[in-house]
Amino acid sequence: DLAKITAKALKMEDFVEIFSAVEYTVPASDTTREHQVFTTNHMMSDATVRDQLDDRVTGGKTGALSTTDRSLISTAEQDDQRYLSVVMSAKSSMNDTGTAVRTFGNFSETRLLLDHAFSQYGQCQLLSADKVMAQFPVVNGENDLAVSARHSVSALMPKDMKADRVSFRCEESLGDISAPISKGSIVGIVELWYDGICVA
Numbered sequence: 291d292l293a294k295i296t297a298k299a300l301k302m303e304d305f306v307e308i309f310s311a312v313e314y315t316v317p318a319s320d321t322t323r324e325h326q327v328f329t330t331n332h333m334m335s336d337a338t339v340r341d342q343l344d345d346r347v348t349g350g351k352t353g354a355l356s357t358t359d360r361s362l363i364s365t366a367e368q369d370d371q372r373y374l375s376v377v378m379s380a381k382s383s384m385n386d387t388g389t390a391v392r393t394f395g396n397f398s399e400t401r402l403l404l405d406h407a408f409s410q411y412g413q414c415q416l417l418s419a420d421k422v423m424a425q426f427p428v429v430n431g432e433n434d435l436a437v438s439a440r441h442s443v444s445a446l447m448p449k450d451m452k453a454d455r456v457s458f459r460c461e462e463s464l465g466d467i468s469a470p471i472s473k474g475s476i477v478g479i480v481e482l483w484y485d486g487i488c489v490a
Contacts, residue, residue: 431469
């Protein structure tokens with residue numbers, strides 16, 4: 291749910307500005323003087339915690355049910371690949387006196403997720419617009435109709451993807467194709483499947 295809510299919110303300019311802010315200057319008021327506040331997402335800033343910074347992280351919001359039960363929603367980007375990560379109720383540990391956090395489970399779990407995502411997945415072109423996929427007979431036509439994709443299709447895929455596991459299914463068809471038919475006409479909708487998952 292939080293991933294869906296955040297993905298929707300990231301379409302709003304004001305939210306993105308707040309979500310990606312590392313620091314903010316609070317203007318002076320009648321009761322307080324001007325002061326700075328820093329993000330609690332220490333993967334974005336080392337202003338208060340020095341050992342959690344991660345250059346891939348572009349935004350985030352922390353949450354905590356207690357000092358040892360912490361969550362984090364983050365966005366990250368590397369090599370033109372972008373991810374939204376959600377970690378809930380990750381366990382942290384306190385120092386011996388119980389006065390400071392020793393380990394931050396929300397940051398370490400997020401880093402593990404991002405390491406896995408960036409190392410194991412990438413954009414892969416599954417379909418080229420200039421490649422003929424199939425040929426169909428044309429009612430009252432002299433030649434078969436050569437069919438290709440309207441545009442090239444890429445999807446996020448495992449980097450060790452096996453090309454022979456990509457299959458095509460015709461999800462919607464216009465039925466019999468009759469002459470005359472012009473170039474660029476849509477004759478059906480194709481789904482691309484990989485290991486039982488529709489990827490495009």
